[in-house]
Amino acid sequence: MTVFYKFEGKMYINITNGCPCRCVFCLRDNGDSIKDNDSLWLEHEPSYEEIIAAYEAFDKSGITDAVFCGYGEPTVRADMMVRVAQYIKDNSDMRIRLNSNGLVKLIHPDFDITSLKGLIDSVSISLNAPDACRYNEVTRPSFGEKSFDIMLDFAREMKNVCGNVAFTVVDIISEDEISRCQSLADSMGIPLRVRHYITDNESYT
Numbered sequence: 575m576t577v578f579y580k581f582e583g584k585m586y587i588n589i590t591n592g593c594p595c596r597c598v599f600c601l602r603d604n605g606d607s608i609k610d611n612d613s614l615w616l617e618h619e620p621s622y623e624e625i626i627a628a629y630e631a632f633d634k635s636g637i638t639d640a641v642f643c644g645y646g647e648p649t650v651r652a653d654m655m656v657r658v659a660q661y662i663k664d665n666s667d668m669r670i671r672l673n674s675n676g677l678v679k680l681i682h683p684d685f686d687i688t689s690l691k692g693l694i695d696s697v698s699i700s701l702n703a704p705d706a707c708r709y710n711e712v713t714r715p716s717f718g719e720k721s722f723d724i725m726l727d728f729a730r731e732m733k734n735v736c737g738n739v740a741f742t743v744v745d746i747i748s749e750d751e752i753s754r755c756q757s758l759a760d761s762m763g764i765p766l767r768v769r770h771y772i773t774d775n776e777s778y779t
């Protein structure tokens with residue numbers, strides 16, 4: 575079971591395979607590992623004790639950055655993510671990034687986003703589309719079209735929590751749509767990164 579793995583010099587943290595979305599570009603449909611790491615499909619969701627044991631056993635030499643990512647949406651286990659981030663902060667100098675679909679308030683309506691303050695240093699949020707209708711087609715969230723606005727609210731709130739927020743889109747949408755995503759990101763003062771669609775297991779960041 576791979577909870578921690580190295581990718582491009584960073585330590586990735588895989589705590590769940592759960593996700594309320596079915597993005598059309600999701601790598602979960604195209605393989606189950608990243609580079610030469612073992613399968614990222616978890617046999618079961620690891621307990622806090624299992625995660626900490628895996629962290630302690632992981633070779634962290636030279637690693638300065640940790641990323642909650644993996645083959646699921648980390649905020650499906652938001653409380654566990656907070657506990658693990660706290661442990662990493664207490665026991666290292668690593669910066670911690672969260673890669674998220676931004677839907678934690680739909681997944682866990684009672685989750686307090688401000689609890690991420692001081693734990694999550696940066697967040698990368700999947701914008702995916704320029705409007706709610708296209709977002710619904712590309713991301714296919716179980717919550718439906720309201721997800722788009724909730725995701726944007728999460729991005730706004732995270733600007734206050736960690737100040738370092740970025741959006742991503744995958745280049746499966748049209749150039750015009752990417753341009754509209756850029757305008758939306760600009761209007762929110764959030765940088766946008768365009769990711770190239772990949773169909774193999776070369777990257778999942």
Ligand code: SF4
Nearest residue numbers: 593595596597600675
């Ligand atoms: S949010 Fe991430 S894990 Fe979930 S379906 Fe989309 S790409 Fe896959």
